[in-house]
Amino acid sequence: MKSKPSLKKLPLVVAIGMASTAAWAQEQSTATGTTEVWATQVSSTSAFLGDDDIELKQADHLSDLMRSLPGVEIGGTHSMVQKINIRALDDTDLNITIDGASQNAYMYHHAGNLLINPDILKAANIQVGANSVLTGALGGAVEFETKDAADLLRADQRFGARIQGNVASNKYFGYSLTGYGQVSDNVDMLAYIYQVDRDNPEDGKGRESLGNDGDIVNGMLKAGFDLNDENRIELGYDRYKDDGDYPFRADMGVATNKAITGDKLYPTTYDRSTLTAVYELDKGENLYLKANAYRNELELEREENTDDYRVKAGRVENTGAKILAESLIESGNITHTLRYGGEINKEESRVHKDGVDYGGEDATNAALYVENEIAFGNARLIPGIRQNHYDLNTSMADKTYDETTWSLAGELDVSDSFTLRAATTSLFQGPNLEEAFYADTVNPANPALKPETGLNSELGFRFNQQNVGSLDKLAMALTLFNTQIDDRIEYSSDSGWHNQNEVTLKGFEASVKMDKDDLGLLLTYARTNSEVKETGEPVSDESGDTISMTVDYALPAHNLELEWESQVVLDEDKLDKKGYDVHSLSVRWSPAAAEGLVLTAGIENLFDEYYVSHVSRIGESNHPRFGQLILDDSEPGRNFKLTAAYSF
Numbered sequence: 116m117k118s119k120p121s122l123k124k125l126p127l128v129v130a131i132g133m134a135s136t137a138a139w140a141q142e143q144s145t146a147t148g149t150t151e152v153w154a155t156q157v158s159s160t161s162a163f164l165g166d167d168d169i170e171l172k173q174a175d176h177l178s179d180l181m182r183s184l185p186g187v188e189i190g191g192t193h194s195m196v197q198k199i200n201i202r203a204l205d206d207t208d209l210n211i212t213i214d215g216a217s218q219n220a221y222m223y224h225h226a227g228n229l230l231i232n233p234d235i236l237k238a239a240n241i242q243v244g245a246n247s248v249l250t251g252a253l254g255g256a257v258e259f260e261t262k263d264a265a266d267l268l269r270a271d272q273r274f275g276a277r278i279q280g281n282v283a284s285n286k287y288f289g290y291s292l293t294g295y296g297q298v299s300d301n302v303d304m305l306a307y308i309y310q311v312d313r314d315n316p317e318d319g320k321g322r323e324s325l326g327n328d329g330d331i332v333n334g335m336l337k338a339g340f341d342l343n344d345e346n347r348i349e350l351g352y353d354r355y356k357d358d359g360d361y362p363f364r365a366d367m368g369v370a371t372n373k374a375i376t377g378d379k380l381y382p383t384t385y386d387r388s389t390l391t392a393v394y395e396l397d398k399g400e401n402l403y404l405k406a407n408a409y410r411n412e413l414e415l416e417r418e419e420n421t422d423d424y425r426v427k428a429g430r431v432e433n434t435g436a437k438i439l440a441e442s443l444i445e446s447g448n449i450t451h452t453l454r455y456g457g458e459i460n461k462e463e464s465r466v467h468k469d470g471v472d473y474g475g476e477d478a479t480n481a482a483l484y485v486e487n488e489i490a491f492g493n494a495r496l497i498p499g500i501r502q503n504h505y506d507l508n509t510s511m512a513d514k515t516y517d518e519t520t521w522s523l524a525g526e527l528d529v530s531d532s533f534t535l536r537a538a539t540t541s542l543f544q545g546p547n548l549e550e551a552f553y554a555d556t557v558n559p560a561n562p563a564l565k566p567e568t569g570l571n572s573e574l575g576f577r578f579n580q581q582n583v584g585s586l587d588k589l590a591m592a593l594t595l596f597n598t599q600i601d602d603r604i605e606y607s608s609d610s611g612w613h614n615q616n617e618v619t620l621k622g623f624e625a626s627v628k629m630d631k632d633d634l635g636l637l638l639t640y641a642r643t644n645s646e647v648k649e650t651g652e653p654v655s656d657e658s659g660d661t662i663s664m665t666v667d668y669a670l671p672a673h674n675l676e677l678e679w680e681s682q683v684v685l686d687e688d689k690l691d692k693k694g695y696d697v698h699s700l701s702v703r704w705s706p707a708a709a710e711g712l713v714l715t716a717g718i719e720n721l722f723d724e725y726y727v728s729h730v731s732r733i734g735e736s737n738h739p740r741f742g743q744l745i746l747d748d749s750e751p752g753r754n755f756k757l758t759a760a761y762s763f
Contacts, residue, residue, distance in 0.1 A: 217435055239257070248540070263295075289311035429553075509548060586629050
């Protein structure tokens with residue numbers, strides 16, 4: 116298919132949030148001149164990482180993808196506890212998709228809601244904060260896109276394959292096998308299998324993290340059909356399975372699990388199955404359209420052997436479709452870029468006990484939206500409107516909510532390198548379903564339960580210029596934000612799910628990128644301060660100020676690339692969260708004598724720091740039954756990693 120307008124060229128969540136920032140990201144990744152076919156592009160409205168950054172880090176956890184992004188935090192160390200946090204809001208307040216399939220879920224309060232394998236990702240695109248009507252949600256959007264054959268085949272290839280193996284000193288090893296090809300002039304296919312065998316790692320104090328011993332298997336099949344130059348269909352099936360003997364409370368630290376259940380572990384399976392169908396229509400600037408339909412199933416099964424049942428399983432199913440189009444209309448000196456579409460998603464949850472269904476809830480979320488980027492001279496005005504419909508069927512409320520939300524953004528190019536931006540977006544989110552693992556729970560009815568609404572306002576600038584002083588390139592960005600959420604929904608044992616008064620989030624994200632010859636430096640700083648008006652306290656997932664530094668250096672004559680990454684998190688005094696600093700080093704070598712071979716070595720947590728992410732379980736708790744508990748879900752200690760990959 117021929118080249119697409121910006122909706123296709125740029126990551127969608129970036130294009131809708133900060134079109135100029137996304138263009139800067141595209142320019143940077145192209146300027147490197149080194150395109151690795153097995154790389155993951157990470158782009159964000161708050162910063163940008165290089166095109167091959169993920170492979171160099173040997174990503175095996177979401178934190179490897181996102182730790183350098185200001186405003187984004189990753190919590191959870193266990194394989195079944197992956198949590199994304201944006202500006203102190205967790206993944207239940209975000210719009211997260213894999214190949215367009217919604218990952219909406221609240222599985223279990225001692226587990227995460229996401230099962231994602233970084234190895235097969237083509238792109239991870241993050242909208243930090245809600246700043247467009249095209250995505251909805253309170254805190255922003257995360258769009259994961261997996262690789263397909265067209266991404267991997269070289270210009271002179273019809274078929275190809277890749278073999279990868281990796282081993283780490285902190286108790287795991289794995290492999291992946293990939294085959295891909297252009298099976299006919301109009302059909303391309305990809306098959307992928309990935310497996311990791313994990314043992315119990317040690318934290319920075321040398322303590323064994325009991326209950327991590329398990330296996331992860333991920334398989335994927337994709338087929339693409341070019342019907343003609345303008346039409347393409349892509350079908351995909353993605354299956355992810357995490358299986359092992361795990362603790363009852365996988366999100367809590369060793370001390371808590373020992374205090375409550377001793378060394379007892381439970382046979383557990385956490386499984387995701389994703390089926391997708393995507394259609395693309397490309398008529399150049401006149402019209403580009405992308406539509407998708409999907410079904411995503413997430414199931415957590417545990418063998419508990421209680422008096423009432425032996426095996427318990429919670430399941431969440433998302434079934435939906437989305438269509439989004441972009442058209443370019445020119446009228447004199449004014450250009451209108453229209454983005455418009457609609458979506459519908461039905462989320463269903465239920466629990467099984469020994470194969471028998473109990474409970475069951477569902478919610479249907481539908482929306483229509485349009486956004487117009489109006490460009491005139493050196494300015495752009497971007498209004499948008501969204502009509503939301505949310506139908507909830509649960510024990511706490513059986514209601515339908517209809518809400519109109521809007522957005523308005525303005526950009527001014529002060530010069531070719533300096534852009535000012537301001538934006539305001541109204542917010543809407545209906546009540547989530549009860550956690551699937553307890554879908555048979557009958558909560559106190561609350562017919563007065565309101566949806567969460569609010570306003571997110573942002574102000575910022577971007578600077579990007581070649582040849583500044585002795586630098587080849589200098590890029591800077593700053594975003595100030597103020598988010599107000601009204602009628603925040605919380606749970607209490609007395610009243611069940613209810614509306615709080617108001618929650619405010621204030622802060623900023625800043626980044627500086629400098630390049631000189633083969634040396635690159637990225638610095639970021641992020642701060643989020645929150646307050647629950649009802650209590651005067653911050654929200655529980657608030658993190659201390661976060662500073663990151665990434666230094667990369669290439670030696671082209673030797674086919675070597677080196678990277679140093681540091682992250683410093685300051686104390687969060689209001690919530691008694693201790694700060695930490697963690698550093699990692701990676702080296703990648705592509706031997707000239709062995710084309711297709713790539714060797715990557717790294718040391719994570721170089722100085723063996725003992726630390727706990729501020730968005731993981733942290734601190735102490737006085738439990739009415741078990742007494743004083745230390746919740747700290749401590750991160751792994753020093754880890755030596757080696758990866759070998761061969762493509763042919």
